[in-house]
Amino acid sequence: MKKHCWTILSLLPFFLWYCQSAQPVPPVSVQFDPAAAPYPKLSDYGFFQSISKEGITASKGVLPYEPITPLFTDYAHKARYVWMPDSVQATVDAEGRLQFPDNTVLVKTFYYPADFQQPSQNWDLVETRLLMKRDGEWDAYTYIWNETDTEAELNMVGDFRTVAWKDERGTDRSVAYAIPNKNQCKSCHNQDNKLLPIGPKVRHLNAALSYPDGQRVNQLQRWQAEGKLAAGDWAAQFAALADWEDPSSGTLQERALAYLEINCGHCHHPQGPAHTTGLYLGTDFANRPAQLGICKSPVAAGKGSGNRKYGIQPGQPGQSILVYRMESDDPGIMMPEIGRAVAHEEGVALVREWVASLEGECE
Numbered sequence: 001m002k003k004h005c006w007t008i009l010s011l012l013p014f015f016l017w018y019c020q021s022a023q024p025v026p027p028v029s030v031q032f033d034p035a036a037a038p039y040p041k042l043s044d045y046g047f048f049q050s051i052s053k054e055g056i057t058a059s060k061g062v063l064p065y066e067p068i069t070p071l072f073t074d075y076a077h078k079a080r081y082v083w084m085p086d087s088v089q090a091t092v093d094a095e096g097r098l099q100f101p102d103n104t105v106l107v108k109t110f111y112y113p114a115d116f117q118q119p120s121q122n123w124d125l126v127e128t129r130l131l132m133k134r135d136g137e138w139d140a141y142t143y144i145w146n147e148t149d150t151e152a153e154l155n156m157v158g159d160f161r162t163v164a165w166k167d168e169r170g171t172d173r174s175v176a177y178a179i180p181n182k183n184q185c186k187s188c189h190n191q192d193n194k195l196l197p198i199g200p201k202v203r204h205l206n207a208a209l210s211y212p213d214g215q216r217v218n219q220l221q222r223w224q225a226e227g228k229l230a231a232g233d234w235a236a237q238f239a240a241l242a243d244w245e246d247p248s249s250g251t252l253q254e255r256a257l258a259y260l261e262i263n264c265g266h267c268h269h270p271q272g273p274a275h276t277t278g279l280y281l282g283t284d285f286a287n288r289p290a291q292l293g294i295c296k297s298p299v300a301a302g303k304g305s306g307n308r309k310y311g312i313q314p315g316q317p318g319q320s321i322l323v324y325r326m327e328s329d330d331p332g333i334m335m336p337e338i339g340r341a342v343a344h345e346e347g348v349a350l351v352r353e354w355v356a357s358l359e360g361e362c363e
Helices: 002-021 182-188 219-225 252-264 321-327 345-357
Strands: 048-052 055-058 062-065 077-083 105-113 123-134 137-145 152-155 159-166 172-179 208-210 216-218
Touching: 055 062, 062 219, 105 159, 123 152, 123 159, 123 172, 137 182, 208 219, 216 219, 252 345, 321 345
Parallel strands: none
Antiparallel strands: 048 055, 062 077, 077 105, 105 123, 123 137, 137 152, 159 172, 208 216
């Protein structure tokens, strides 16, 4: 009898541990004090219930989103989320741009799956960027993940990280990934000299997305159902941007311009940093060939032109400055000039195909 009592007593610590560990883990809630931000660690915000090499589970109220045609960043995968305080929501202006309330935070994590054929496994987390709106103004902060992918810390000065992966064709790839410093964020997120988000526009989000709860629904409708977007038939009012990879989503020109808009149009825009070039790249200028660069001479010649005469020479991608700069990885030539170290082979191929399809001659 004593022997049995001692056996039970010896197992008591195990039963106590089991009971404690079996208790449900309390949900993480977002902690955002605009006066105290930016916090030193990403986990201080509570945007994620959990994050690991196998994926991200967002906290309650943190809503995933995904643009139809995304920005290229050295082949990095991205997990995007938006958080707003309760009882407020985004509105839509006359141009279809989302207008976010104060204390909104856009959260974007950059990562590389070890094997792009298995994108939901073995992530290498690199950085998480936050865009937060306070007192009517946006500000940008970058958090760099540690080697064990357990925490990301605030970084203002930027960094470089060597990343490696196996692409969809099974080829081993690597790149010296550049994490931008705080000032570099303003180089792209810039309209009329104000820092603004690039991706969240109605036409960029007017598509279905699969959500963690198993539902697949139009993102605009989901935002409205979550109370994050004002009522309105925005999907009907603003046509969706083409998916650059999907031929069924639009014509060759529509897909090429969608790609150029998201990758180049934030600078090459009448209110963008490159407005003085007169080269405006995006779907709004589809019927303005000269502003798209067709038979347009560059404002400044030299190394960046590659001795080519026109931004786009119809039917001749090899003689077009636009294609030349997209193909280059020389920092003094390449476009975009920041945000990438390697050329986007697939994106360049799409633009080359579009330029090759154009008819006419430059006089």
